[in-house]
Amino acid sequence: MTSRERLIATLNHESPDRIPLDLGATSQTGINASSLYRLRKALGLPEHRIRVIEPGQLLGEVEPDLLELLGVDVVGLFNTTNYFGYKNDNWKKWQMDDGTPVWMGGGFACDTDETGKTYVYPQGDRTAEYSAMIPKGGSFFDSVPRAHFDWDLDEEDLKPLEDFKDDFSVVSDDEARYWEKKSIELYENTDYGIVGMLGGGALGDAAVIPGPAVKHPRGIRRVDDWLMAHSLYPDYIRAVFRYQTDIMLKNLEIYRQAVGERIQVVWISGTDFGNQIAGMMSLETFRDLYKPFYKEINDWVHKNTGWKTFYHTCGAVWDFLDDFADMGLDCLNPLQLSARGMDAVKIKERYGKAFTFWGGGVDTQRVLPFGTPEEVRRQVRERMDILGKDGGFVFNTIHNIVANVPAENLIAMYEEVTGRTLR
Template structure:
């Protein structure tokens, strides 16, 4: 099997010739540019500036030589725009706080203040207030709460969020078509379309780091309380977001056709380490109908499999995910309460694909020994790979500062398992 055939088998719950691997296939299976730079060095690959494919998290572009060395099978079809509102090509040289040399989008504009914080302008517009910041010594950005106080008695959800959701233009469509042809017809990798746009209540998007002047309920604590205080506000936002998403899906289908195998739909986290962000009842009432509508459209009009990312203890929601048409669940946070790997595979493995779960990126990968990493990867592969329905990836992105020997131990374990 080639990479595309391998992934297709796995996501159709068939056992492929070997376990598929994802490194860098989307914004939640990637690697921080700092760790990528170190990995290239330890693998003896040419050293050069790392191209940043997702500046908010400072994820590095995983090039062909790294894909081959890692045995990876998936590549991303990115959008032109980013969470910081930039759209330019990565041609601006920059050094991360730890000295890692990278290429940032040409319209990336920032300042460094007296505390050593890096402050970013949305859309590269220096006339707008800063929209994201990174503390001194940091390795990724966080959004800044900038919205003015809202009138609780006169809420205006459609006006507040209209700028957040836009129908894509012809330039986007041409870009999708060109890139999908390049990725699909000139390689045998599986292609994940990272369209986005359906992350209902996504904590990275609510503050609006890509907007010059966000309005309305934007602080995450206010947004979470709005589930109880102003559910009609959220419902109006979700309805508008879904309507725009369906229009963009049709444009995307026309542009890429069957040149992608997986579509990244949502990155909203519904879990914490120990439980749900909201009750299951709230999820079923506010979120599920809109996700169902989008998934139904995708399944009725394309051959794509739907990819959903949700961190945390979400085992309670997996039956709802399956019912509303989620094909693939990521990152499979096995360290969270109720997310035991064997339980998940045995209970749901024949009805939903697990994409992730391969190594704990909170503790084992950054702070464990190389042997602990190796052993955990082997154990997870043994559990999840049986009968297909699994793509190996770390639990969320590989962060900065991971010991290079732990990274190599992870991929050595994958290679050894594949060769059994």
């Protein structure tokens, strides 16, 4: 099987010749530039600066030589603009706090204070307030809320569309032409499966509610305030989601015209509905405020294309799985089996035909960064045996590979997945 055939079989819940492997196809299945740099070095690949393609999490670009060596099966069709609102072009040198040499897009603008904290500006505009911060020794940026909301306002006095008009927009003709050109390049010149990283459908995503790419965010922007507004100002939330969904549907049509059936999967949302021990909200709230809009998006995809929908949600989401299936979610990432109630055997038995599980292959909180290579291998084998039965499983870690992972553990993981000897 080619990599693309392997992915398609998996998405159709057929048994492939081996479990397909993803590294770097999405912003939730990637690798921190520091770990990527050390992995390349350990494998004897050329040492050079790593391109950071997702600056919020400092995710590195996984290049063709590493894709081929590891046996990766899936790549991403990324947008030209990143998490902080500037383009990934005109690369310039930067150095991470641990000394990792990287390339950042030319629009990356940051300042470091006397304590070692580094602040980044939205769209590279230093006239705006900084939108994210990384502490000294840190390996990813945290969003910084900048809007100040007046809780004394009545709901009828709120202006949700005005508040979020700079967060969502119909894509440009130039972006659509880029999608078309890049999708043709990936489809015709490689045999990888392709995930279209369209984005824009992550309703209420805690990573984007503060507006990391917005110069002057307004309205309800703190994550705790946003969650309280589900009960206090539900019509405000609905109005934002209606606006966001309408833009998403327009962009999906543009995307369909640009990439056609050259992609197999489209990334819709990265909103987390669970934390380590429970859901982030009640099922009643999810069904009222979120599910109708997600179903509308998924129905459009399934009616108009052959793509599968990709959703990322961390945490303890067992109670949400029936609703996820009902609303048309196809690929569920990352399957955080370290969260409460997320039992691999139970989930596979009950939902193995409903979802393609994309991730869950190894615990990135404990085993991968702190275990031995043999402990990594053991857990990888166990997860593959459970989740890979009868197809429907794309191997990836539980969320991105963070910065402190030993290269030996990464090599053990990839050798176990593909059966290759890497060194």
